[in-house]
Amino acid sequence: MLNSAGVAFRPVEGAGDPHGPGADTSGALEFRLLGPVSATRAGTVIPLSGAKIHTVLAVLLLARGALVADSRLSTALWGDAPPPTSNAQIYTYVSRLRKALGNYVQIFRKGPGYVLDARAAKIDLFSFERLERLGRQALEENRHEEAGRLLGGALDCWSGYALENVTEHLLQFERPRLEFLRAQALERRIEADLSFGRHRSLVPELLSLVARFPMDENLRAHLITALHRSDRQAEAVQVYGEGRRILDEQLGVVPGQLLSGAYLRMLRGERTDTPRRPHVLLPGRAAAFTGRTAEAARLRSLLLRRPAGPAARPRAVLVTGMPGSGKTALAAEVAHGCAEAFPDGVVHADLQDTDGTARPPAAVLADILAALGETPDTRQTARQGLNELVSRYRALTADARLLVVLDDASSGVQLTALLPAGPDSALLATSRGRPACLPAGHTMNLGPLGDEDAVALLAEAVGADRIRAEPAAVRDLVRYCAGLPLALRIAGARLAARPHRTVARLSARLADPHTRLAALSYGNLNLARTFGRALARLTPATAAVLPWLASVGPGPFTARLAGEVTGLAETEAERALEELVDGSLLLAEPDGALGEDRYRFHPLVLLHADTTPRRELPR
Incomplete structure (x- = not known):
């Protein structure tokens, strides 16, 4: 799909909105710079006439709240030949902007210039930059599906060529930079889509882009790759030949390394298959993970951070917390979200038996080796010595990009034997305490949930309408659960199972300390047993x-x-x-x-x- 400037994008729910998906911005002031400069309020365009007033608005917005000197405005409006009345005219344009924009933003005089305070407004350029930065980070961490979604959302912020209705003086300084940023985002989004195996759906878009920009070698190289992976080699050869001819006739040069490399890979028949998807063996993730947003983001960052240097070691992260604090749920959520960055797989093992006793490391290793594709009799090797199993495990993981998730560790010995060998692998473990001799480089301790997250967790279980109907009872229930996720999940499960009963009824039972623990039990969830x-x-x-x-x-x-x-x-x-x-x-x-x-x-x-x-x- 192409926007009005011919740049491809795929609409993404919530993309381009700095307030987040689903946020209510119906009454917000919005500014656009990535297309014709404009301002809208509640979906209605604010009338601004003439290139010069649009130029003043654009310069003030591009300054991001910093002081814009009169001389900077003058250069943007008239270049090197300002009229004698330039300061008076600038004052007039600023006054007209103040009147048109009203009290939603502030433009105030400061020293030799003006400052625009638009922190409460939505600005398409800033949304683009935020999504592009997140998409670039996801691409660097091999989260290709997420990268394509984020970068597609960044491109969706554009509605034409940047700064279409400003003076030529501002245009020559600012448009090349902005258009370069857009081209980079497009390049990365295509790279992400190719890496995720979307080559067939990319072919029509790349054909259109190459026709529009015939001398862009990068786009042509991506088209050759997409055609090759779609088993359309004859067309790929034609695309390369046409590109070589155009470069020779127009510029007198031969194809560069990227274009030539794509063509040679096609001739050798390299990588005709879709990139391998990781094999994920994890507990199911929560249908709607609630709370621990900051902790989840921190864990993802630690696990996806690439080691550097010749002595690089596998990343190891430990999550600790009291019983029922949600360690396992957090680890599963993060591991599912990181799976794409570990193409050799994600494996999971419980380090405790059902009766609560610690499993021997040899037994756990045998299970992990079986999950990684060792011979079917691997489980029998639990009778072998631990050293032999560790050697086999380290040999298997030396060059792998693997995420190992270990739940409920009770000793450092359990974890040390299970640390993968390769520097591109990672270990994510949970434990109620911090075992001695721990190989984890980072430890995160989970405290109680805040009241807002606790209410959100209950709402996911029983529905927001039911929570809103009894705010006082919900506050009391949250207080009795004391921020412990397991207690809140049990309370939510009891309420969801009895939709005709009020929250106040359960809250009253929890109010009595003598019956509270008994009430915090439902099905296989039992706080006292935990x-x-x-x-x-x-x-x-x-x-x-x-x-x-x-x-x-x-x-x-x-x-x-x-x-x-x-x-x-x-x-x-x-x-x-x-x-x-x-x-x-x-x-x-x-x-x-x-x-x-x-x-x-x-x-x-x-x-x-x-x-x-x-x-x-x-x-």
Whole structure:
């Protein structure tokens, strides 16, 4: 599809809107620079007459809120021959702009020039730049489908040639730069589409572009590649011959490296197939992932960042957090979103058995080797020595671009043996604590969700209308769940299963601390059982301490106070508290005024501790 300037684009939902898809911008002021300069309010064009007033508006917008000196405006309006009344005329144009635009933007005098404050407005150039930057980053990280979508959206911001109705003086300075940016975005979008295997759908568009720009070698090279992959070699040969003739007749040169390279690859029969899609073995992602937006973006950035230097190692990232904090869901969401950047596959393994005991690294390695296409009897090799399995795994992953996702690690030994060997691979692991001897270069700890994300998570489960109908009850329910994603998912599942019941009814049951944990159970989701499994991983002595600590309340409290409550020596109490922190059943606070370590309970863990039977502690 071509816009009015002959540049190809594919419409994308939400593209070009800095406020995001679905945002309500019906009353916003919008400016266009990537086509005829114009201003609209609520979809209605604001009348601005003459090239000079459009030039003043364009110069002020292009300054991005910086001061524009009178001399700069004068050069844009009249070049090197301004009239004697230039300052007065500039003042008149600015006054007309103020009147036409109203109070939606501010144009104020500052020193020897003017400043336009248009932060609340939507500007097509800025939308284009944002989408182009995101698309370029996605292309660099081999996320080709996303790159094509983003770059297509960037091109959709254009509505003609840049600055069509300004003076020739401004045009000669600004249009070449803007048109170059558009050409680069188009080039990258075609590259992304070719890499994603869209060669057949690209052929008509590239035929049109080559006809329009016959001396553009890059476009012609892409057309040859698309025709070659579409099994249309005879046409590709003709396209190359025509390009060589035009370059010789018009410029007296031979085809450059890119065009010649595409032609030679076709002659050799290289890469006629669609690029291989990664084999993804992951738990299903949530239908609508909610919350953790910043954390997901940070994880993607860490996993997709290319290692540099001769000593580059695989990227390794660990996600930690208390039981029920959504570590597994976040890891699955990020891994699914990054899969395209790892063409050799994405594999997943649970590091705990269903009873909560840690799986031996040899058994996990055997499963991963089988998932990577080793012989069917690979699972039997779990009886072999760990060193042999590690050697096979590292040999298989030495030159691979692989993402390994490991869930619920309990020790550094589990992770060290499973780190892929190649520098182009990555490891994403989850754990309730930070295991010793961890090979992860980056650790992210998940805290409770904020109220806004918590409400959004509930709305995804039960519907926005139902949430809006009972705002007070929803606020109470969110408070009782204390920002824990598992508790919120359970509450949402209970509400979704009983659409005739009110939110207030469930909220009232959660209000009673004695029935709260029992109410936070539905189907195979059980908050108390999740806490119980985490407690079972601790040493028996520490597990026995937790119920006794309930009497100190949410905290913060010190090891000295914990020792007084439990009857343990302060050093023994501190050892138990530190193990509880490592298991993410207690939160460590900053040191107090006396330099003592302090600890705090999450409200739901405190409830669990208070309802767990106490056993006599060894003295």
